[in-house]
Amino acid sequence: MARAKCCAVTVVLAAMVLGAAARAQDTPVRQKVAVKAGRIITVSGADIEQGVILIEDGRIKQVGKSIDIPWDANVIDASDKVVMPGFVEAHTFQGISTANEQVLEVPFVSTFDAIDPRSTFMEDSLRDGVTTMLVLPGNDTVLGGTGCVIKPCGKMVDDMVVRNYTGMKLSLQPRWDSSRMAHIERLRKYLAGLQDYLQDYQQRKADAQEQKKPFDEELDPKKKPVMDLLDGKLRAFVYCPRASDVVKAFELSDELKFKITPVLGPDCYKAAAFLAKRGVPVILDSQLIVWETNEDTHTEEMKVVPKIMADAGVQFALQRAPSVYGSRYFWFQAAQAVAYGASREEALKSITLYPAQIIGLADRVGSIDAGKDANLLILTGDPLDAQTWVDRVLIEGNVVYERAKDVRLKKLLEERKPEEVKPPAETKGGETPPQPKQ
16 A cells, blocks of 8 residues: 555656646746956947847847846847847848739839848848838839838748838839829829728718618728828838938828838939928938039039938938948948048938938847847948948847858858969970860
8 A cells, every 4th residue: 555655656746747847848948148248339328338238039128338248148249249230221222032013003012022032132231230120012003002110130020020021112214114293193093092982981971870781891802001101000111312302292281191201313413491380300312412503603513312311300221222332331431421421320310310210110120239139230340331240240139140150151252262273294305285275
C-alpha cells in the first residue's frame, strides 16, 4: 500500500511539473536588448552622450545616461558609435513590381498588391538606413489608388507591412494627351460625381426606410476609397509639379472637404508663403536646388528649396531619388540642406520625425522616445558626415542589417589582386611560339 501511495504521489508531482513546464512554454519570453551608445540623437530632444537605450519586446522602454541594464538583456556595444532613429520616407513609388498608371482613375487599387520583397530597392533602403516608408502609386495618374506603410525587410509582404490602406494618391500632372485645365477638371468631375452618387444612395435608403421596404443595395466597393477620402478617413497625397498647382490642390480640398499633403515639384518653392499660411507640412522633391534666370539682370540665381521653406515656416519631409547618385541617400539630402542654410535640427527632423507625422505614425517611429518602436540606426559617425556609414540597423529591436555581413557590399569593395602574367612558353630551340595577331 505504501509503495502504491508513493507511486501515486510521484505521478501527481510529475504531472504538476509537466503542467508548469507547458504553461511556461505558452508564456511569451520577454526579449530585452540594451544598446550602449557613444552618442544618442533622439531628434525629439537633446542628444545624450554615453547613453543607453533599453528595449523590451521591440519597444523602447527607457533612454538615458544612468540606466541599469538587466542581467538577462542582450547588450549591443555601440559605445564608440552614434545611434539615431531609423529614417522615415513619407512618399515613394519604388519597390513595386507593377505601376498602375495605365488607367487614370483607379482609386480601388493598392500598392499592397504590388510590393516586391525581393526588389533591390528594399535591400538598398535597408543598407542606407531607411526603416519605414509609405509606398504610394506614381505621379502619372489622376486617382492612383491607396498606399501601404512598410519596413524594407521580410520574405513576404505580410511580414513587411506596418500599416495598410494609408493615403490616396492624386496627381495634378497632365499626361501628354491632356492640358492642365482638362486634367484638373477631370479630377474635379470624378470627385463631384461621387458626391452625387452618395447623395442619391442615401436618398434611396431613406425612401426605403420611410416606405418600410427592405433595402439591401450595397455601395460600390470600387468607390469606397474615395468615399473614405471625402469622409476624412484617408488623406490625399497630391502631386503638384508647379507652384500654381499647389493653389489648385487646396481649392479642390476646400471645395470637396478632404485633407491633403502636397507632394511638391522643384518649382513649388514659389508657393512657400502660401503653404505657410495653410499650415500644412509638405513633401519636397529630391531636387533641392533650383537655378532660375533673373529677368532683370539675366543672371542665374540659385534657389535652395529647404532653406526657403524653413524660412517661411513650412515643415517639410525629404524624398529620395534612388536612380540619382547622392539624392538616393537621406543623409546626403539632409546634409545638402544644412550646407545651404537650413538648420541641422530641421534637416534631421525632415528625414525622421516630420515624415512620421505625415504618415500618421509619429507615436511609433521618427524619434528615440520611450514607448516607440525600436527602429534604430547604429552609425560610425555623425549622420551628416560623408565618411559615416550605417553599421547596423534595428527594426523593432531586431538586428536586420549588419555592414560586416553585407555580402554584396563586400564584393563591391573588396580589392582585386592583379592577375599574374605568365611569360609565353618556350619551344624547342629557344624560340617562342608565334603570338596571335591583335
